[in-house]
Amino acid sequence: MALELVGITKQVGGQTHIKETTLRLEPGHFNVLLGETGSGKTSLIKLMAGLDKAASGSIRMNGQDVTKLSTQKRNIALVHQFFVNYPHWTVFDNIASPLRVAGMAKSEIQGRVEEAADVLQLRPMLHRRPHELSGGQQQRCALARAIAKESNAVFLDEPLANLDYKLREELRDQLPDLFAGRGAVVVYATSEPEEALLLGGKTALMNDGRVTQFGDTADIYRNPMDIVSAQVFSDPPINTAQVRKVGSRAIFGSVDWELSGDAVGLTDGVYTVAVRANHVLPFKNDTAFVPVTGKVLVAELSGSQSSAHFNMGVENWVSLSNGVHPFSIGQEHGFYMDPDKCFFFGPDGKRAV
């Protein structure tokens, strides 16, 4: 079982919502669609689910062309961001509904529903209606409906976005186990880079209706192919600057450092350098030693981490570090960048080093 998109596009009223996309999604791990709101995650899911028609290209499931197949016949499951359940039915009937439509025997339905309810701790709620449940329970009911049905593909469209922090963590830890060993292709849309990293598997980065990079989650985090991918897969936003590379040195503003490694071999010229916030520290150490001084604009201190937004004349950068570090707003502060963690992108946005 694999889900393949071949040259899929989608237009609405002359506007391109999905640019030509080719992807091969496989079972056994999470396939995360990561991108900000409006980047086309939901549009892509709707195309895969058959709720929208693609303008061109084809969709294959298990090698079979399903482009023209109706949603009903694709044997899939979908969980929305909003808690969608059938309001006039009990939790039991909600979970059982896709099985009943498929014409499954009553005794088997009973077993499947109870199994799904056990996994999602819904056993005591089986005879309540959705509106009598909390938000987390409602979403668990929707998830139970998705796992009770043995579908070819499961689409989770930001299923945790409307849950509170605590529930979100709890359910996110459970998610990989829920779908492990079911043989379905699991597609998970999210706008949070952290969530993609926690879920692992593979990630497709989306920006403006286009998949900019697809691969093993950890791998594409470490090796963004272009500047857009680096920006999509970074929270807080990745720090960028236009640098001039002259000989073995890189220069922007008052920052000037000696290059090492592959970057030395770049032809001289202008590049965009990008470095993640956690590689710009408010103190100097063995790895982070290139001084980037700026005026502190905003400082946020959480229990274990400190972040500071600072201005270096042209660029606004963010520093993220462990521990609590005091910053005085409006004052110059010395920050230190790790030169080995810098990505270099050429003028076309493609990764140079």
Next chain:
Amino acid sequence: MQKRHILPIVYILFLMLPIYWLIAMSFKTTGEILSGFSLFPQELTLDNYRVIFTDPTWYWGYFNSIAYVTINTVISITVALPAAYAFSRYRFLGDKQLFFWLLTNRMAPAAVFALPFFQLYSAVGLFDTYLAVALAHCLFNIPLSVWILEGFMGGVPKELDETAFVDGYSFPRFFATIFIPAIKSGVGVAAFFCFMFSWVELLLAKTLTAVAAKPIAATMTKTASSAGYELGLLAAAGTLTIIPGAIVIYFVRNYIAKGFAMGRV
């Protein structure tokens, strides 16, 4: 009793006065009604009701009215449900204009349509049938129902439809077993308004019927008979005419409050 209760009580009494007067009249003899002012029936009589329940021209009036009102409500809701779904779920060329045009059908008085309907129905042999009145009332009730139902459907997220299709529901099955139950209060409100309009409408009902389908309201317009004025009888007929409306309102009162909250009633 507290002071703040006085005003509402006075107001309600004021509203109830004509209804009380009607009911009181229905238990009086015509002689007493014509003889002067009396707050209560001096000699209580059930003769007026006896006449209505025994004279076929009277009680058939009720049957006729109930028949075409029911047919009309069923047709209106059946037609309006898919129409409202289309307006609520799809964007198509001229959708907003069409929706507004539907509403404009309610802007013309019924008298405008009485003549064309009369001629048309006479020509096709529908004159003096239940269907004639039921269809004529659709002209007003379908737009109203579409408007009310569209409002309720707008409150149901589109994701519910998508979830059902993904779960394997065909469109008709989804519509009947999931969607309609989800907007059942809207169906109740729309049906109530169809019922009320059709029940009280006189002009079209009277124009399009003669004997076989003559509604109760038309029967009531014959104020004089060979025995002179029969005001008591008319009052009894009027009282009986209020009852079905009162029963329907009792059942849908909560839904109507919901409809008001959604701004569609």
